[in-house]
Amino acid sequence: MATNIDGKAIAALVRSEVKEEVAALKEKCGKSPGLAVVLVGERVDSATYVRSKKKACDECGIEVTDVKLPGDASEEQIKDAVRELNNNPAIHGILVQLPLPDGVNEKSVLELISVEKDVDGFDPINVGLLAIKDREPFFTACTPTGCMELLKRSGVETKGKRAVVIGRSGIVGIPMAMLLNNADATVTICHSKTQDIGSVVREADIVVAAIGRANFVKGEWLKKGAVVIDVGINSVDDPTAKRGYRLCGDCDYNSCKEVASQITPVPGGVGPMTIAILMQNTLTALKRTL
Amino acid sequence: MATNIDGKAIAALVRSEVKEEVAALKEKCGKSPGLAVVLVGERVDSATYVRSKKKACDECGIEVTDVKLPGDASEEQIKDAVRELNNNPAIHGILVQLPLPDGVNEKSVLELISVEKDVDGFDPINVGLLAIKDREPFFTACTPTGCMELLKRSGVETKGKRAVVIGRSGIVGIPMAMLLNNADATVTICHSKTQDIGSVVREADIVVAAIGRANFVKGEWLKKGAVVIDVGINSVDDPTAKRGYRLCGDCDYNSCKEVASQITPVPGGVGPMTIAILMQNTLTALKRTL
Ligand SMILES: NC(=O)C1=CN([C@@H]2O[C@H](COP(=O)(O)OP(=O)(O)OC[C@H]3O[C@@H](n4cnc5c(N)ncnc54)[C@H](OP(=O)(O)O)[C@@H]3O)[C@@H](O)[C@H]2O)C=CC1
Ligand SMILES: NC(=O)C1=CN([C@@H]2O[C@H](COP(=O)(O)OP(=O)(O)OC[C@H]3O[C@@H](n4cnc5c(N)ncnc54)[C@H](OP(=O)(O)O)[C@@H]3O)[C@@H](O)[C@H]2O)C=CC1
Structure with a gap:
């Protein structure tokens, strides 16, 4: 009879470790990690996911920047938002909640996220760096x-x-x-x-x-x-x-x-x-x- | 008893197919593929490899641009050569013959090759695009x-x-x-x-x-x-x-x-x-x- 691997408990432990390190860094150099969450449109499931991510950020001392765009935002508008976040030094990670509305090219939006801020690890270059054993990806999925x-x-x-x-x-x-x-x-x-x-x-x-x-x-x-x-x-x-x-x-x-x-x-x-x-x-x- | 897969014959067939297409393209739009081969130093084995690549190019109608640098070329000099080739519209593929001399960071030289000209397919982004099934790499190794x-x-x-x-x-x-x-x-x-x-x-x-x-x-x-x-x-x-x-x-x-x-x-x-x-x-x- 197998024992359960308790993901809830292990995840709580990981979050508490992050929280501790975030607090220590804040103390040491006055900076906190900043995560931008881009949500386009009003999908209920997406809103739920975003909420739980924000809750975890609050718990860990990570500052969340909410970027909400209407469901009829154009691809260019979404891309402009990403570009701005790329250039914002207070933002360390960018997360674009998927799926994006029909007609928006998800790949080309995701590709725009600078690889240093691709905390989802979805960028092909991060996948490639992971696949090549002696290279180091910036992030893994x-x-x-x-x-x-x-x-x-x-x-x-x-x-x-x-x-x-x-x-x-x-x-x-x-x-x-x-x-x-x-x-x-x-x-x-x-x-x-x-x-x-x-x-x-x-x-x-x-x-x-x-x-x-x-x-x-x-x-x-x-x-x-x-x-x-x-x-x-x-x-x-x-x-x-x-x-x-x-x-x-x-x-x-x-x-x-x-x-x-x-x-x-x-x-x-x-x-x-x-x-x-x-x-x-x-x-x-x-x-x-x- | 196994039959042999005759790589020599199949490779000759592939080259002849390339040759035909190159000739047709030349006829149609007056352009030939251009491959730049960057060779640093005097290693005998590297010179041999480069020679056989050039021979194949000649056979196929691909124009070779030889870029030879001395064995004591600096990393910056090699990189400058790559940058120039990146910007040269007559060059469609860039091949840097490995190994580079000791002290030169191979990764950072290879990374410089623009992904559209990475005919070796070594760029992590090409590896990543290959690994993601619904994406298309520019080139595969x-x-x-x-x-x-x-x-x-x-x-x-x-x-x-x-x-x-x-x-x-x-x-x-x-x-x-x-x-x-x-x-x-x-x-x-x-x-x-x-x-x-x-x-x-x-x-x-x-x-x-x-x-x-x-x-x-x-x-x-x-x-x-x-x-x-x-x-x-x-x-x-x-x-x-x-x-x-x-x-x-x-x-x-x-x-x-x-x-x-x-x-x-x-x-x-x-x-x-x-x-x-x-x-x-x-x-x-x-x-x-x-
Ligand atoms: N025909 C051609 O044109 C080419 C031929 N080659 C040839 O292909 C071969 C491989 O080249 P390359 O991939 O660059 O070599 P590498 O040395 O980079 O990789 C060798 C791989 O083999 C694995 N390996 C080594 N020993 C064993 C073992 N005892 N049992 C199981 N796995 C082992 C290593 O495992 P680990 O990761 O655990 O160390 C490693 O992953 C070489 O002989 C090379 O000359 C290469 C390129 C072109
Ligand atoms: N816990 C979490 O946080 C997360 C959970 N998930 C969940 O993980 C699951 C997979 O997600 P994702 O990878 O995005 O899904 P995808 O739909 O992108 O991929 C599913 C994969 O399963 C393969 N597959 C489908 N049917 C069969 C079958 N009958 N036999 C063998 N293989 C099959 C497909 O093969 P083929 O390529 O041949 O089509 C495909 O490679 C989903 O249930 C998703 O909800 C996903 C992300 C996060």
């Missing part, structure tokens, strides 16, 4: 970095171990695979064209699922004692739940728990880590300017 | 791209197949893994910390070895019918050879040939493809400016 932190703080050895990452998106799967490779795991990347995925998963000491399919990974696929990191956030109908749905991961928690040694629950696993790492990255951005 | 071309032209299906790449360098192993992943193979990346590498290789339908260890991969490691791409170029002492040594790959050719379905010999496999792809990339660079 928050979610996979959070997964690495969970492994580290749960005492999971990666060196020489076999890891399987399911999913190959540019913001989760691929950087996750690169981080594990850089940590000396032997990594296999699976995706929708992978055949007999169960037998590939069975080779792994560490399984990371970032697919977006509820309960996809089954306990019977796992090697006995594998560590399971479940990135997925899926909502499934549940008439017994107050909201009519509940959240579940990409792994079938109940069957996986029987075989794994450690597993992240959903919610309360990877989710809280993403924002905690965003706090870390923003602090790092400030430290680089000192 | 010549050697791994050449390996993909060998697979394609030998009728090797990648989609849904298992591939193992041994080696994780930024110029061969990692971009190779990304290219195979983008071609829908399920890729595993091995390196010096991988345990029981033979059993990992046994899972693969396609094995790419880019390690730099003579005859490392043994036939008994292979799955029956696997395709073997041997990137390695190693020289081993051979008193019977005229020069006192001979070249061999990272795979033990004789034992691998017994088990594989197709295999690249060394020399005459991957080697000639690297330069052929350099020709292709330089042509692509010109086409982008039209």
Whole structure:
């Protein structure tokens, strides 16, 4: 029976470490990290995400600059806002909440964020620097970095171990695979064209699922004692739940728990880590300017 | 018994295709691709490489601009040469022959090459764009791209197949893994910390070895019918050879040939493809400016 990796507790610990360092820096040189959050339009889910990021900033002593643009803002207006933030020395990290309204080219907006302020780590150059083992990215994407932190703080050895990452998106799967490779795991990347995925998963000491399919990974696929990191956030109908749905991961928690040694629950696993790492990255951005 | 993948013949075919297209473009708009080759110092091996690149350019109708700097050129002088080439509209590709003399920071010289002229595909941003599946790099590194071309032209299906790449360098192993992943193979990346590498290789339908260890991969490691791409170029002492040594790959050719379905010999496999792809990339660079 697996033990749970308590992402909520580990994320709180990471935030408290950031808070301490922020306070010490403020004391020492009078500066605080500044995060700009660009929100375009009125999407309820985006507003919710932004709120939780701001809450974490408040907790850590990171100063938030809210940049709100109307849903009909033009691409040029959004870009102008980013340009201004690039030039503002009090802003150390810039976060553009996705998705942007239809008709706005997300890539070209994101590309504009200066690489030193790309606390999301989405810039291709940051992905490239991560992929090249003897180079150092400015930032690595928050979610996979959070997964690495969970492994580290749960005492999971990666060196020489076999890891399987399911999913190959540019913001989760691929950087996750690169981080594990850089940590000396032997990594296999699976995706929708992978055949007999169960037998590939069975080779792994560490399984990371970032697919977006509820309960996809089954306990019977796992090697006995594998560590399971479940990135997925899926909502499934549940008439017994107050909201009519509940959240579940990409792994079938109940069957996986029987075989794994450690597993992240959903919610309360990877989710809280993403924002905690965003706090870390923003602090790092400030430290680089000192 | 495996059939040989004839890299020499395939590379000649690629060059002849480039030659044809270059001639047609010249006819149509009066322009030829221009490749600048920057050679610093007098290393014999570097001079040899540069000579074979120039020979291929001549064959294809690509105009070569030789930039020779003395072995004691300063980093700033080398950088000035690169800057000039960046600004020269007749130059479509820039190649800085490595290694640069001791004391010169190679990374900071290479970083200066504008991404549109980075025909070697070494720029981190090109690696990052390759790693992110829905993005397009300007160029991909010549050697791994050449390996993909060998697979394609030998009728090797990648989609849904298992591939193992041994080696994780930024110029061969990692971009190779990304290219195979983008071609829908399920890729595993091995390196010096991988345990029981033979059993990992046994899972693969396609094995790419880019390690730099003579005859490392043994036939008994292979799955029956696997395709073997041997990137390695190693020289081993051979008193019977005229020069006192001979070249061999990272795979033990004789034992691998017994088990594989197709295999690249060394020399005459991957080697000639690297330069052929350099020709292709330089042509692509010109086409982008039209
Ligand atoms: N905890 C957090 O903070 C975060 C959670 N997430 C969650 O993580 C999950 C993945 O996110 P993201 O990477 O952005 O998603 P994407 O949709 O961008 O990528 C999904 C990946 O899963 C692969 N995939 C889809 N179906 C299958 C299948 N049947 N078998 C094998 N592979 C499959 C796809 O393969 P192919 O490439 O072949 O299409 C693709 O590579 C989502 O549930 C998302 O909500 C994401 C970000 C942050
Ligand atoms: N045909 C051509 O045109 C070209 C050929 N080459 C040849 O390809 C080979 C690789 O080149 P390159 O990528 O630049 O080399 P690097 O030395 O940069 O990388 C070698 C890789 O092999 C891994 N490795 C070393 N020893 C072992 C081992 N015992 N078991 C498993 N993995 C091991 C290393 O692992 P780790 O990261 O853990 O150290 C490293 O990732 C060389 O022989 C080179 O001459 C290269 C470029 C062009």
